[in-house]
Amino acid sequence: MNRIGFVFQSSPHSTTKGREGLDAILAASAYSEDIHIFFIGDGVLQLLENQQPEQILSRDYISGFKMLALYDLEEIFVCQTALSNRGLQANNLNIDVDVIPNQQINEKLAQCAQVMVF
Template sequence: MKSLGFVFHSAPHGSSSGREGLDAVLATSAYSEDIKVFFIGDGVFQLLAGQQPEQVLCRDYIATFKMLELYDIEQVYVCRQSLAERGIDPAALLIDTELLSAEALSAQLHQCQRVLSF
């Protein structure tokens, strides 16, 4: 199977794309070991700990990102500039990730043969 990249670029709870993307990543892990997950732009909010989605009547799927490690998905990248632009401390993220500059993140993304965006 070809290397796959999953890009999260939208904030959680405003649409179902984050939850659908996470479901796709976990399902795909059964068929491929070469998966890279990227969080850019507002997508960095997907990993922010301490969210209260029940306040806006949404399902709490954010904690499920902790399952990435259990599914052997180890290549998880976050755009350093996206965090800085939104005033997010990397310590506030729910899971361990690799922080990359926009250029380094782009280089990793270009190594993927297929890219899905959520």
């Protein structure tokens, strides 16, 4: 099966995109093992640890990203520029990721046969 890319570019809890993207990844993992996941722009905020969505009466789907390892989804990339622009580092995130520059993000996205953006 062809490589599928999932791109998160929206901040968490402002829309349902993050939760829908996570659900789509978990569903697609039943059919494909060649999945790459990208967090760019405000999407890096999806992975911030210690979020308290219940304070805004939102569902805590963020902890669901920890399940990616259980599904053997290890190709998870975070944009280095997006992190630094927000004053963040990889140790601020709730899962292990590969922090890479924009150029590598673009190269890896180009290798995906299908790309879904959330």
